[in-house]
Amino acid sequence: MKRIINRFKRIDTKLLKSNIKEISQLTGKSQISVFMDMLQCYKKYGAGYSEYFEYEFYLLNEQERSTYMTSVQANEIVQRYNQKEYRHLFYDKADFNKTFADYVGRDWLNIQTASKDDIDKFLENRDTMMIKETQNLMGHGVEKITISDIENVDEFVQKCLENKQYLWEEFFTQHTEMARLYPGSVNTLRVITFFDGDEVAILEKVLKIGNGGHLDNFAAGGMYTILSEEGKVLYPAFDAKANAFSIHPSSQVEIIGFEVPHYDKVVELVKNVGRQVPQIPYVGWDIAIGQEGPILIEGNYNSGVFQMKPSITKEKVGVKPHYKKYIDF
Template identity: 40%
Template sequence: MSQQGLGLSSRFRYLVGRARRIDVGSVLERAKETAHAHGKWTPAVVVDMLWQAGFNQVGFQDYVDYDFAILTRAERDTYMTHPVSNQISQRHDDPAYRHLFEDKVAFDRTFSAYLRREWMVVEQGGATELRSFTERQGTIVTKEPVGSAGTGVHRYHAADVTDWDDFHRGLLDRGEMLVEEVIAQHPDLAAVCPGTVNTTRVTAFFDGEQTHILAMAQKFGRGAVSDQMTFGGFYTMLDDDGHAVGPGYDSHAHVHEVHPDSGFRIADFQLPMIDEVKAFVDTVARVVPQIRYVGWDIVVTPDGPVLVEGNWGAGVYENKPSVTGIRTGHKPRYRAAIGF
């Protein structure tokens, strides 16, 4: 991607679009939150947030999450932001192939060899097959084909089902078409939160020859079916060796020195099988090479990494300076790999 690709024309389009959609009340709330957290004057924060959004492509929530209020100009420039990430996705992820990542059924079919678990699609007249699958598994996870941030994901136990025809009909009516075996995660992940399958987000770019790992984040749940923030989850960034760089945090001003349920110290976390994870990402990144920029969600099991999903709109996971003490982000790695 050339410098022009993320240059003035792109910034102008972003500024115009953002101005049309701006929620003044939301901006003020974020500014007040930031000013209170860092001892700043709210009007100055508002002006800075608007300037950063309009001229430096910094999302309002990015500004809050990555503590832009306390960073220097040089430090801010090291942070990847959602608007810039979205432009990379639009440029490098071929629209003709995006449906393979947007539709969870299509994704499972495309990446079936890398899921390493049983799955099925709920169909009319398939109550008997559904019952057999569910009773064999004991517990299942169902997914609506299109959803994000953990929406449309549910968990059911065979022992709780009394009418299989009604259960089958309910899944069809609610659009829960995809049924999967529950992943058995590695003991090192279960030690932090055994009730949720804790995924590792690996953001990567495939340049046609080499897969570049741009950032890694470890997500932790709170016992719910998903580890997303909408279910109370949080994350910590990992270094190149798979070790947590500090405590966990989320976008709601919650900081977790230890996991609230298990008491595990988040900064002590080490992702097991890190070399296998990197090799696995390189392998799956080559399956659909037309989708080059992806946020891969992976779970490490006792037998190695397995694939949960791939997000062609990769999103952004970044370091939070006030929590970790680290005042730089991952944008230089993105620039080196992608060339903008």
């Protein structure tokens, strides 16, 4: 009940009305009819209005809808399997970097515990860096900093402390192929895994691509698509406004057919890190691809799901059947 109340408090009424109006125009159904169907889908499947729109529930029958994972169902997995006392190792980005130090592949500094000498050494001989809030989601509190623009280091440190941007990281240079896709952001993978105590199963393989900003997050204007078992893009990417792209609108690079470099190493990486904290078996790993191979950006103990639109794939099956091969929920 608490979760339901909190969810209703977070409703973006402007977006809700916009979604209802657009679906009504697409389907020819009245806006009241669309809204009532949304309510029914929330009651039966836990699908919020954004998921109803994103996964195109208005195109699906009852059986087809039942194959799509919703955030409510993903949260059931989190609550059942991911132990609360270990979640901070993923939620806190500084704790994550410390826990997975062998895999993050970049220099970093927690300014809460760093000395002035540590800070000076970190800034030395660098042109740029990323600063991050240690406990935030969807790219909030993440900034790219040009170090030469810092006029007073002490004042800058104090500002970061006030903004809770405690984590400073070396700016990561992505693989030339990933940069060719869209150079404005680091384009990452979200690979969702589940560790059953013996094997690490890969549940989803997602390519996230920036579009117009310096982040590839869906909520920040980015787009995503699903990868094949070999790390190849089979379908157009789409954004939060349901725009689908076979060719990137900025770089003009073909998205369909794009092959993620070092994908075999990505699989090896997640198979290794998926075992590191067995108390958190369900994780969505954010991975960047460097020239020499993949590195970990972060791990999400409460990862949502990523599913293609049925209008894009021409298939009306979500990821739930695949999840159920490995997870009891």
